[in-house]
Amino acid sequence: MILSVGRDKYRPPPSLRKLVRWRADRCMAPGCGMPASRCEIDHQIAWEHGGQTSLQNLTPLCKGHHIVKHHGGWIVRQIEGSGGAIEWISPTGRRYVVEPERRVPVFRTQAQGDAPF
Numbered sequence: 001m002i003l004s005v006g007r008d009k010y011r012p013p014p015s016l017r018k019l020v021r022w023r024a025d026r027c028m029a030p031g032c033g034m035p036a037s038r039c040e041i042d043h044q045i046a047w048e049h050g051g052q053t054s055l056q057n058l059t060p061l062c063k064g065h066h067i068v069k070h071h072g073g074w075i076v077r078q079i080e081g082s083g084g085a086i087e088w089i090s091p092t093g094r095r096y097v098v099e100p101e102r103r104v105p106v107f108r109t110q111a112q113g114d115a116p117f
């Protein structure tokens, strides 16, 4: 299963798009119920700012929330290690966390410093 194509491609391959939509099942904006099948796939860290085309940087947003995210003064990020939860911070500083419908485990290679011995 492809979890990332890194910086090779802007557009996620079909299997990755499917996984992003399966995980969230709907638009990942607070309180929005738009089905993921009708959403756009957002790069949390914009491609033009070095964002990767990977599961950790992609989430479905409906067209309206995609526009809000880019132009509405919100801070939106995927919470690292959460399996896909999205944090939204409003222009006035209110914080919302949107949990995905299904969590996808996060795989990491163990860093050398974490070795038990």
Ligand SMILES: [Zn+2]
Pocket: 027, 028, 029, 032, 033, 034, 061, 062, 063, 064, 065
């Ligand atoms: Zn939405």
